[in-house]
Amino acid sequence: MNIGNLPFIVAALLVVLGLYTFLFKRNLIKLVIGITLIETGVNLFLVTLGYRTGGISPIYTFAPEAQQMVLPTPQALTLTSIVIGLATTALLLSFAVFVHRHYGTLDVRKVKELKG
Amino acid sequence: MSGLSSGFGVWNPIAWALLFVGILVVSFIVRSFGNKGYKRGTGQTKVFLSGNDEPETSNGLHVRGDHLYWGMIDGLSAYYRRVKAWHTGILSDYAAWFVGVLGLVFVILVLAR
Amino acid sequence: MTALTLHAPILLVALPLLGAFATPLVGKLGKGARNTLIGLIVLAVAGLAAMLAIDVFGSGGIPTVYELGGGTFTFPLSGGQVPVRILFEVDGMSAFMGLITALIALTGAFFSFSYWKERSGGNLYFSLFLMLIAGVFGMVLTGDMFNFFVFLEITSIAAASMVGFRVWLKQSQEAGFKVMAMYTLSGLFVLLAIGLLYGQYGHLNIAVLARSIQGSLTDMVALGLLLTGLAMKAGAVPMHMWAPDAYGESPAPMSAVLVVNSQASLYGLFRILFTLFGASISTGTVGWILIVLALLTIFVGVTMALIQSDLKRLVAFGAVSQIGYMLLGVGVGMAVIATRPEYGLVAMQGGIFHMINDAACVGLLFFASGVVIRAAGTRDLNQMGGLGHRMKWTSIFFAIGAVALAGVPPFNGFASKFLIYEAAFKLNPFLAVLAVLSSIMLLAVFVKAFQAAFLGPRSNTSAHVSDPSLGMMLPMAALVLVVIVFGLFPGFFVDHIVTPAAKALWLGRDAYINAVLGG
Known part of the structure; x- marks a missing residue:
């Protein structure tokens, strides 16, 4: 199936939506969701880079002759990126929990003791 | 080896340090001409604020960071x-x-x- | 070249990383065992970084290539071969950054042994410290774009955890969230840029990318993402606001390591501009972007430092402003690389020399401010005073760090700023005027801090303080020694380590590519 440039458009849309969420939402948890959206967009972009129409998974053992394979490197990159994203999201959410415990709010506009 | 040249300016810290030491020596010589009547723990060492008494502060500090x-x-x-x-x-x-x-x-x- | 030197790049990353995960386990045996392990690791790391530097600076500028899991290929490759595995590539600039990291790792670890003795969470603290060091070494030694991103994220996670791991402190949680969010944002945009480059050229190795880069529209988008993302992680104004939060809220010795982390991002930026993109971009334009960021950073950083009443935050804004001098030096070098190269190299030398001077001075200031805050029991400069009567050595160390950072001769900060001033003046006198003015204001900032903390009459709050134990004094004294020696013999260090580093960036693009791919 030929999907053309659709995945790239979706990736860009996800990044933009994530940025919008990060800039204009006030809840810290929603900010983390925004970051996760950007991350998903970037991951989709990476994995799309390696996609070849009609390609099979890049395992040489028992691979059919003369069949095109998708590129393995972007998949490795995406996997690494997902793992890193898990760590950053977990860290951000645990900070959000402690911010709520200390400040009694998750409103990003009220968490501003460090200023000036 | 110690000097630094930018191609149009020169910086030599050793020469600078020697000059600094020289000025320090001169200032010590000038200082030795000073009044030797200083005594610790007398009225001489009190803060002079136009003749007024030093105002009280909670912990003795007048000039704070800000x-x-x-x-x-x-x-x-x-x-x-x-x-x-x-x-x-x-x-x-x-x-x-x-x-x-x-x-x-x-x-x-x-x-x- | 010995076998140890050959494997030094990977050992510099592997040893601290291993130590980071071993620390919580060894910590169960007791503090002595843990500190012995960490001490051995940082000593080994410092030795390896020194060996690597001697090897690279001694060999006349040919980059060393290390292949992960390797041995099957000999570098440089020949006949159009391209490397598939991850490479570590060490040229003069990488070795120079390695020296900076090793200096702060060594002094920071030994300072922390005493500083963190009576506090809880020591295992966590040292574990994060070693992870941050491993990440910084990875960033400065790697020759692979994706690998660079991975190490960037390792430093991000370790640095943000370092800021906020004391969960009982209110403001450190706020700072931790902010720092992690901004680091993640910059990391994701860097990854996006790496994806764009991979999509065009099908490679991730910096040397291969550098040889094939075209300067197309997509490349420019990638350059914009990389430039902005890394400039933010370095703390350039107007994207600096996380930096004082982070430096101010992390434990005092770790603020110095965070500054080195920012410098590593700056290294990444320079590596990408000079080695990866090189002549395929409009060097004048990018140079001026750097110069504008630098001027903003210098001026806003120093003026904001002047109005701080929190000691850590004051030093933090001072550290932000110093990033601007490095950007200024390298920005001037980049702007004139094609047109008037005779003073471009001087500017590069100044900017790069300032990195190691800044690391030493800011490290010293953060260590000393940690000692001061511990002694005074507060971070508020309005509540301190008179500490100098009982803390003579700390006040002397603080004063030396402050005047050196403010560029007062004959200390090391002046030597590097002298080169920056002279070269910036040649490009545009206004740049030099602003740089000198900001340096003078930085001196005012530290006069304020010094006066507030150390001067004044003996008060009841400062009656029971004393200089810290030898374990904290010796690392500070070591940094003072670096400051003085670099200040008195700048010519020696500029000739032997700074110039090769500057030339590796400025002229070394072909050498960097040829070391992997062959002539």
Whole structure:
């Protein structure tokens, strides 16, 4: 199936939506969701880079002759990126929990003791 | 080996340090001409505030951190009001500046290409 | 070249990383065992970084290539071969950054042994410290774009955890969230840029990318993402606001390591501009972007430092402003690289020399401010005073760090700023005027801090303080020694380590590519 440039458009849309969420939402948890959206967009972009129409998974053992394979490197990159994203999201959410415990709010506009 | 040349200027810290030591020696010689009548623990060592008594403070400190350069900060108050208002401490603003600079850099780079 | 030197790049990353995960386990045996392990690791790391530097600076500028899991290929490759595995590539600039990291790792670890003795969470603290060091070494030694991103994220996670791991402190949680969010944002945009480059050229190796880069529209988008993302992680104004939060809220010795982390991002930026993109971009335009960022950073950083009443935050803003001098030096070098190269190299030398001077001075200041805050029991400069009567050595160390950072001769900060001033003046006198003016204001900032903390009459709050134990004094004294020696013999260090580093960036693009791919 030929999907053309659709995945790239979706990736860009996800990044933009994530940025919008990060800039204009006030809840810290929603900010983390925004970051996760950007991350998903970037991951989709990476994995799309390696996609070849009609390609099979890049395992040489028992691979059919003369069949095109998708590129393995972007998949490795995406996997690494997902793992890193898990760590950053977990860290951000645990900070959000402690911010709520200390400040009694998750409103990003009220968490501003460090200023000036 | 110790010197540094920028091609149009020269900086030699050893020569500078020797000069500094020389000035220090001269200032010590000048100092030795001074009045030797100083005595610890007498009225001489008291703070002189136009003849008034030294005002009481809670822990003996008069000049605190923020007292220094208040004149300069006051003179630049128009600048400082703006720059303090700019440092809001809100995460969304941090990110907004990042996105703004990103956009500006894109425009400049694409135009300059 | 010995076998140890050959494997030094990977050992510099592997040893601290291993130590980071071993620390919580060894910590169960007791503090002595843990500190012995960490001490051995940082000593080994410092030795390896020194060996690597001697090897690279001694060999006349040919980059060393290390292949992960390797041995099957000999570098440089020949006949159009391209490397598939991850490479570590060490040229003069990488070795120079390695020296900076090793200096702060060594002094920071030994300072922390005493500083963190009576506090809880020591295992966590040292574990994060070693992870941050491993990440920084990875960033400065790697020759692979994706690998660079991975190490960037390792430093991000370790640095943000370092800021906020004391969960009982209110403001450190706020700072931790902000720092992690901004680091993640910059990391994701860097990854996006790496994806764009991979999509065009099908490679991730810096040397291969550098050889094939075209300067197309997509490349410019990638450059914009990389430039802005890394400049933010270095703390350039107007994207600096996370930096004082982070430096101010992390434990005092760790603030110095965070500054080195920012410098590593700056290294990444320079590596990408000079080695990866090189002549395929409009160097004048990018140079001026750097110069504008630098001027903003210098001026806003120093003026904001002047109005702080929190000691850590004051030093933090001072550290932000110093990033601007490095950007200024390298920005001037970049702007004139094609047109007037005779003073471009001087500017590069100044900017790069300032990195190691800044690391030493800011490290010293953060260590000393940690000692001061511990002694005074507060971070508020309005509540301190008179500490100098009982803390003579600390006040002397603080004063030396402050005047050196403010560029007062004959200390090391002046030597590097002298080169920056002279070269910036040649490009545009206004740049030099602003740089000198900001340096003078930085001196005012530290006069304020010094006066507030150390001067004044003996008060009841400062009656029971004393200089810290030898374990904290010796690392500070070591940094003072670096400051003085670099200040008195700048010519020696500029000739032997700074110039090769500057030339590796400025002229070394072909050498960097040829070391992997062959002529």
